[in-house]
Amino acid sequence: MSKWNLVIKVGQCENCQNCVIAARDEHVGNDFPGYAAPAAANAESPIRILRRVQGESHMVETTYLPVMCNHCDDAPCMRVGGDAIRKRSDGIVIIDPDKARGRKDIVKSCPYKAIVWNEELQLPQTWFFDAHLLDQGWQHPRCEQACPTGVFEAVKLDDAAMAEKAQREGLEVLRPDLETKPRVWYGGLKRWKSCFIGGSVSAKVGSVVECVAGAAIVLYVGDQCVAETVTDVFGDFRFGGLAKDSGMYRIEIRHALGNASRECKVGESVYLGEISLALSHSAVEAN
Ligand code: SF4
Ligand code: SF4
Numbered sequence: 121m122s123k124w125n126l127v128i129k130v131g132q133c134e135n136c137q138n139c140v141i142a143a144r145d146e147h148v149g150n151d152f153p154g155y156a157a158p159a160a161a162n163a164e165s166p167i168r169i170l171r172r173v174q175g176e177s178h179m180v181e182t183t184y185l186p187v188m189c190n191h192c193d194d195a196p197c198m199r200v201g202g203d204a205i206r207k208r209s210d211g212i213v214i215i216d217p218d219k220a221r222g223r224k225d226i227v228k229s230c231p232y233k234a235i236v237w238n239e240e241l242q243l244p245q246t247w248f249f250d251a252h253l254l255d256q257g258w259q260h261p262r263c264e265q266a267c268p269t270g271v272f273e274a275v276k277l278d279d280a281a282m283a284e285k286a287q288r289e290g291l292e293v294l295r296p297d298l299e300t301k302p303r304v305w306y307g308g309l310k311r312w313k314s315c316f317i318g319g320s321v322s323a324k325v326g327s328v329v330e331c332v333a334g335a336a337i338v339l340y341v342g343d344q345c346v347a348e349t350v351t352d353v354f355g356d357f358r359f360g361g362l363a364k365d366s367g368m369y370r371i372e373i374r375h376a377l378g379n380a381s382r383e384c385k386v387g388e389s390v391y392l393g394e395i396s397l398a399l400s401h402s403a404v405e406a407n
Pocket of ligand 1: 188189190191192195196197198213229230231232233234235246300
């Protein structure tokens with residue numbers, strides 16, 4: 121049996137909010153009996169774009185993460201909601217617009233904060249995959265149609281084929297530790313979860329401070345080399361994919377113009393700033 125899944129490519133979101141606006145346009149003030157009552161204009165959007173900013177000027181990396189109902193196969197909201205929430209055979213979770221009236225307790229049941237409260241109608245509401253459109257033959261929800269950078273990919277596959285796609289494309293789900301079996305998958309989630317160490321290497325050449333391109337940078341944990349790179353034409357280097365709160369690191373920098381070393385602790389991402397090379401013995405002699 122084929123079921124709906126949504127793939128979200130994390131690094132491609134530019135926070136333009138088109139998906140949020142399209143979903144609001146579809147649902148605010150529009151009644152879809154059996155699927156959802158009209159969304160309230162003043163309620164929070166059930167599609168949210170979270171933001172993470174790492175580093176410092178001038179090495180800043182901003183990542184946006186679209187989040188919405190995951191249409192979990194083992195949904196905590198269904199355990200609380202009883203017959204007010206149902207899962208369709210195609211995987212989509214629907215909060216019943218009649219049976220859920222007055223059930224504010226359902227809002228808190230979602231560990232992903234994907235349910236919003238419609239005060240006017242006294243209803244918990246969520247992003248229901250635009251099931252009313254899919255049932256009319258649409259292949260994509262409004263958010264996917266509206267996204268200019270191709271962040272979303274709605275796919276209808278059987279679970280084995282989806283698992284294979286997830287494996288092949290390195291897709292992950294949010295909070296796998298909750299064991300809710302989400303049907304929303306993320307590509308590039310590492311960018312959201314991991315940290316970097318970066319810096320900018322310079323050296324004084326005569327009376328001028330120059331960016332040092334091509335310096336060899338080695339990253340150590342204790343005495344063990346864990347990664348190597350070289351500086352770019354601006355003298356910048358960056359080691360990505362480091363785990364949050366992964367502790368102490370040491371950077372060794374080598375170049376014909378000189379050497380340098382730095383230590384830092386990774387809780388969040390670290391930009392070491394400008395690192396001036398101390399002239400090596402050979403460089404002093406050459407000068
Ligand atoms: S993300 Fe939240 S609202 Fe959606 S199915 Fe899972 S528990 Fe329910
Ligand atoms: S429309 Fe696409 S790029 Fe714009 S905020 Fe939504 S997911 Fe991000």
